[in-house]
Amino acid sequence: MARERPLRFAGAALALVAAGIHLALSVAQLIPGEPTPGLLFAAMGAGYLGCAVGLLLQRLEADVIVLLYALALIGAYAASRGDLPVEAIGLTTKAAEAALAVIVGTLVWRNRRAF
Numbered sequence: 001m002a003r004e005r006p007l008r009f010a011g012a013a014l015a016l017v018a019a020g021i022h023l024a025l026s027v028a029q030l031i032p033g034e035p036t037p038g039l040l041f042a043a044m045g046a047g048y049l050g051c052a053v054g055l056l057l058q059r060l061e062a063d064v065i066v067l068l069y070a071l072a073l074i075g076a077y078a079a080s081r082g083d084l085p086v087e088a089i090g091l092t093t094k095a096a097e098a099a100l101a102v103i104v105g106t107l108v109w110r111n112r113r114a115f
Contacts, residue, residue: 012052014100019048
């Protein structure tokens with residue numbers, strides 16, 4: 001577990017980045033042409049706060065949930081781009097989420113025998 005600590009802290013930091021961006025978008029119209037303020041983006045931000053906590057719990061079940069959450073939101077962004085712009089804030093968020101997914105995927109792979 002000690003060798004996982006740096007990965008878990010890095011993953012938690014990335015989850016906090018994603019949480020911060022989603023929470024900022026939930027209260028301010030930062031992306032022209034995309035309606036982000038409101039409950040949906042607040043909920044996504046809260047979900048990433050939960051992901052940060054989940055990583056620090058050091059439980060495989062929590063790791064799997066964090067991995068699925070990050071992949072789901074990456075997929076949702078990709079699916080929503082039909083009429084909406086691809087912009088820097090979205091790409092920055094997806095980069096943090098993708099890096100989080102790689103880190104958590106590594107943790108799940110290392111601990112897969114625990115299932």
